[in-house]
Amino acid sequence: MSLALPLRFTPAYMSTVWGGRRMEQWRKTLPEGPIGESWDLADHERGMSVVAEGDLAGTPLRELVCRYGKDLVGPSHDGGDFPLLVKLIDANDRLSVQVHPDDRLARQLGVGARGKTECWLMLAEGGELFVGTKSGTTREGFERALAGGDVASQLNRVVAKDGDFFFLAARTVHALGKGCLLYEVQQTCDVTFRVDDWGRVGLDGKPRQLHVRESLDTIDFSASRGAAIDARExxxxxxxxxxxxxxxxxxxxxxxxxxxxxxxxxxxxxxxxxxxxxxxxxxxxxxxxxxxxxxxxxxxxxxxxxxxxxxxxxxxxxxxxxx
CATH class of the missing domain: 2.60.120.10 (Jelly Rolls)
Structure with a gap:
């Protein structure tokens, strides 16, 4: 059976204003320019995974899911897309301050059937990241800081170490920063509400779209945990x-x-x-x-x-x- 061997997929690379070139040491076919993300396993229109080799070479992951269903995914699969998306991320600058809806809110807002809970396994020393709001932060105080260009003052800032692991439930406001190299595992969802973009412009020279109202309605201001998960070996x-x-x-x-x-x-x-x-x-x-x-x-x-x-x-x- 074609599923008997492990399957490797051709990465889908994403050029981003904040991306870097560190993937080049492992990926000899890395495209030119700042590459922020490699979607290594993805059942999504923005970056569909395609089998790289073997009997199923050239087959999109979406087709495999439709063809094999539970034999591919497992007993929880009840139709639809592959449930998880796996990315390698290289941040040479700060990503936007952003938040993702949960399943209920995604459906309520009409942006999809699934929200985005995610996690990060850090692979390098010294990357800066922001995770959750500081204890005691309110929506009103966050809005004032946002209007004053000081949203970072409301967020937990962490300097990451290789091996640090962060779990981000949907509705946790966050931003990866310069120096972060990590693998991300997430729900298959590409809905992002951008709160703030540090005053910069995108690759096209224009400011990137913000979603302030949607962000404020989504952020869980009680999600204040900023520390890495203590997972012992x-x-x-x-x-x-x-x-x-x-x-x-x-x-x-x-x-x-x-x-x-x-x-x-x-x-x-x-x-x-x-x-x-x-x-x-x-x-x-x-x-x-x-x-x-x-x-x-x-x-x-x-x-x-x-x-x-x-x-x-x-x-x-x-x-x-x-x-």
Whole structure:
């Protein structure tokens, strides 16, 4: 069966005013200009994933989901698109201050059937980011700061470290900043309400559109947590170590470090991203090569998978599953 082997997809690159060039060290075909995002796994019109190799080469992820359904995704799939989107992000400048609706608000505002809860696994030292409002912030105070050009004073500012993990429930106001390199796992949704853009212009030389009213109606001013999640590294029964990073109603995410480890086999697809090291990712259908900053989708029907490092290499993996 075509789903027996892990699937790799051609990345969809996004040129952004705040993007950088760090992906070039892993991606030899990186387009010219400032590249802010690589959509490594996406079932979305803005950046549809297409199988890169094997029997299914050239097949869009949307077609795979329609054709295989639960065999690809798992028992929670009840039609529609693939539920998760995985991005590699390189910020050479601040992103806009922004917020995403939750499922209920997205439907209420008529912007889609799904909101956007997301999470970030940081991969470099020193990136600046803003997560949530400071304790005690009110809508009125936030509006005054916004009007005065000082919205940053209302936000929790963090200087990130490699390995830091942040969980952002929908309706949490946030902004990535200069120096951030990270993988993001999120609901499949591209609805963003831009609160403030630091007074700059876009790649076309014009100010980017703001959505102040929608943003203020969306922001959860009680979402004040700005610190990284405290996820301790513990032994994994299948080998190596694990940090259990997130388990919410939409996805689970963990980080593995191992010479050999395994997963899957629970009837749900696995998204396996190699963050560092090299080796092989194997299922009963065969094996593929793991290289840094590559993402593979192991279909639910493929069963258990195992990852084995090359000699002296070691593996650092991010593993995500839809809930």
């Amino acid at each position: 513990v032994p994994h029964p299948a080998g190596g170590s694990v940090r259990k990073l997130a388990a919410c109603e939409y996805f689970t995410v963990e980080e593995r470090r191992a010479g050999h480890t395994a997963g899957g086999g629970n009837g749900i697809c696995s998204i396996v991203t190699c963050l560092a090291g090299a080796g092989t990712l194997a299922t009963a259908g065969g094996s593929v090569r793991l290289e840094p900053m590559t993402t593979w989708l192991v279909a639910a029907a493929a069963g258990p998978w195992s990852a084995t490092a090359a000699p002296l290499a070691g593996l650092r993996l991010m593993v995500a599953q839809p809930a």
